[in-house]
Amino acid sequence: MEFKQVIGRRRAIRFFLPHRPVERQKIEKMLEAARRASCVGNVNSARGIVIWKDQASAQLIKTITPPLGYQQMQTAPCFILWYHDTSAYEITKWVQDLKNLADTRRIGTDVDETKAEIDRLLKPVFGAAWQQMAVSPLAFMDLGLAVCQAMLIAYDEGLGVCPMSSPRLEQVGKLLKLPDTAVPVCLMAVGYPAESWEAGGQTVKAPFDNLFHEMEYGRAFERDPAVEKELVAAGMLQAPAPLPWRDAELKYLENALKLERRIIAFPAPDPAPADGGS
Numbered sequence: 001m002e003f004k005q006v007i008g009r010r011r012a013i014r015f016f017l018p019h020r021p022v023e024r025q026k027i028e029k030m031l032e033a034a035r036r037a038s039c040v041g042n043v044n045s046a047r048g049i050v051i052w053k054d055q056a057s058a059q060l061i062k063t064i065t066p067p068l069g070y071q072q073m074q075t076a077p078c079f080i081l082w083y084h085d086t087s088a089y090e091i092t093k094w095v096q097d098l099k100n101l102a103d104t105r106r107i108g109t110d111v112d113e114t115k116a117e118i119d120r121l122l123k124p125v126f127g128a129a130w131q132q133m134a135v136s137p138l139a140f141m142d143l144g145l146a147v148c149q150a151m152l153i154a155y156d157e158g159l160g161v162c163p164m165s166s167p168r169l170e171q172v173g174k175l176l177k178l179p180d181t182a183v184p185v186c187l188m189a190v191g192y193p194a195e196s197w198e199a200g201g202q203t204v205k206a207p208f209d210n211l212f213h214e215m216e217y218g219r220a221f222e223r224d225p226a227v228e229k230e231l232v233a234a235g236m237l238q239a240p241a242p243l244p245w246r247d248a249e250l251k252y253l254e255n256a257l258k259l260e261r262r263i264i265a266f267p268a269p270d271p272a273p274a275d276g277g278s
Ligand SMILES: Cc1cc2nc3c(=O)[nH]c(=O)nc-3n(C[C@H](O)[C@H](O)[C@H](O)COP(=O)(O)O)c2cc1C
Pocket: 010, 011, 012, 014, 066, 067, 068, 069, 162, 163, 164, 165, 166, 186, 203
């Protein structure tokens, strides 16, 4: 698939074919794409654990289940728990990673001088701050970039995914034998979509003008109508949700997959009575 079309066809998938396994090779390609992602100083802090549902204990599945994940947890045959490993930022390792970039001619123009500069200027600064930097927004961006690349490969391979967030993920460390330096971030359901690839249309996004600025905040980045036309032709911009037949598709999915009509994965606490209760 052309790259722009992969971006256009990607949308969160929440209904999967439970009976169709995901090929191990396809998961490997996703992981390889994650490994290829850009990251701070090439420290490679993005990590993942593949969880095959048919091999997982009921306790593990219960623990990883996110609140807004009923349909995905019922139907997806595979999950990836993405986590950030703060140990990748440990100063001695980090400095070595930078020096490896110098050795492989990926930073600097002279190997010895670049390495000396790393020791003289970067090592003292990073040495004082690496623990904070290991949990900074930038560090988690590493994981986001890796997850994004894995996600796009999934669609290129005919799969669908849904990234999911949950405070419960903090509890999975022991069950998955994660090291203390691991910060679980996101659970991703992976499988063959039970939905049509359109999944009811492309997800509607916030207006472009509200998001992107030029030179200063408040001055919207001016768009060229020809670009929109080009991206429509390339399949990156597609018919928005909901397509006219989406309600019928959702009813069909609900019946075919024998799903309850809800999105919350476990019983929510009873809402407090309107008068505050007593
Ligand atoms: C970090 C992250 C966490 C998410 N958590 C959930 C979730 O818990 N449950 C869910 O149904 N969707 C979840 N999503 C999917 C988003 O709702 C979805 O990406 C968003 O509506 C935009 O739609 P799109 O992915 O189709 O563009 C999450 C997405 C991301 C990136």
